[in-house]
Amino acid sequence: MNKRERLEATLSGEAVDRVAAALWRHWPGDDQRAEDLAAAHLAWQRAYDWDFIVAMPAQTFSLQDWGIEDRWRGDIDGTRAFVRRLITEPEDWTSLKVLNPTDGSLGRQLDCLRLLNQELGEEVPIVQVIYSPLAQAKFLAGDSNLIRHMRQNAGQIHHALQTITDTTVRFIQEARKLGIAGIYYDVHHANYSAMAESEYEVFGRPYDLQLLRAADELWFNILQITGGNPMFHLMADYPVSVVSWADRQSAPSLSEGIKRIKGAASGGIDRWALHDEDPTNMLSQAQDAIRQTDAKKLILT
Numbered sequence: 001m002n003k004r005e006r007l008e009a010t011l012s013g014e015a016v017d018r019v020a021a022a023l024w025r026h027w028p029g030d031d032q033r034a035e036d037l038a039a040a041h042l043a044w045q046r047a048y049d050w051d052f053i054v055a056m057p058a059q060t061f062s063l064q065d066w067g068i069e070d071r072w073r074g075d076i077d078g079t080r081a082f083v084r085r086l087i088t089e090p091e092d093w094t095s096l097k098v099l100n101p102t103d104g105s106l107g108r109q110l111d112c113l114r115l116l117n118q119e120l121g122e123e124v125p126i127v128q129v130i131y132s133p134l135a136q137a138k139f140l141a142g143d144s145n146l147i148r149h150m151r152q153n154a155g156q157i158h159h160a161l162q163t164i165t166d167t168t169v170r171f172i173q174e175a176r177k178l179g180i181a182g183i184y185y186d187v188h189h190a191n192y193s194a195m196a197e198s199e200y201e202v203f204g205r206p207y208d209l210q211l212l213r214a215a216d217e218l219w220f221n222i223l224q225i226t227g228g229n230p231m232f233h234l235m236a237d238y239p240v241s242v243v244s245w246a247d248r249q250s251a252p253s254l255s256e257g258i259k260r261i262k263g264a265a266s267g268g269i270d271r272w273a274l275h276d277e278d279p280t281n282m283l284s285q286a287q288d289a290i291r292q293t294d295a296k297k298l299i300l301t
Helices: 003-011 034-048 090-095 104-120 133-141 143-152 154-176 197-203 205-214 254-260 271-275 280-293
Strands: 053-055 069-071 081-084 126-131 182-187 222-225 242-245 264-267 298-300
Touching: 003 298, 034 053, 034 104, 053 104, 090 143, 090 154, 104 126, 104 154, 126 133, 126 154, 133 143, 133 154, 133 182, 133 205, 143 154, 143 197, 154 197, 154 205, 182 205, 197 205, 254 264, 254 280, 271 280, 280 298
Parallel strands: 053 126, 126 182, 182 222, 222 242, 242 264, 264 298
Antiparallel strands: 069 081
């Protein structure tokens, strides 16, 4: 099977020649120029021949044009620290304006996608990272400010979330023109450690669905539920091809989760196992994931 055939068979629950697999990471330093970031992804792909590429810019790529300042300070994840947030007071949320996705940092990521597509064509599916509006709002304000303003100043928060959503929809529309296979939709707050279900149903789900509708013509959309204690049942019906969650850290298991979603599951490997000098634990996790799923509807990630 080629990569697309293997993935499409996985999504439909059919037998595959081998389990599809991919790993992705941040690229600190290289993520500041489109050419460098594309080169890093291409080298990663040539070294390991993953079944798809997750185009992973800095987690701040969608925010820099609003005025945040950030810097990589050696975090092992490759994520960047916030030197200056944009939001401190509730009225600051109303200052956000819809951005032109072809300019600035957003435009730089489109350039990266263009370079990847020119090099890979249809050979390797490309999936673009998209952070949920609530995740972007958290980056803009910090967790404590976001939650406090959300509970005390709902009107300003909804204004900002819609502005973020409109900007992100425009970016997805431009990325679709560059041949991406789907989006990797990273949700940060759909877990009980972050907020209550009733809050996510008001401040999260409506904006999630707007963004996913913008990507509904793409064939390989992945939902990433970040964090422990996920509100799995609130998102099991999201219109995506794949659902990814930290199955090694919290329920449900892969075998249980697959029963509750329409498409395939992505997971099986604890990301911290990748840092072990001895690969025995990681190999054991991979074998266990394949046993749990009978090698069907599984993307090993």
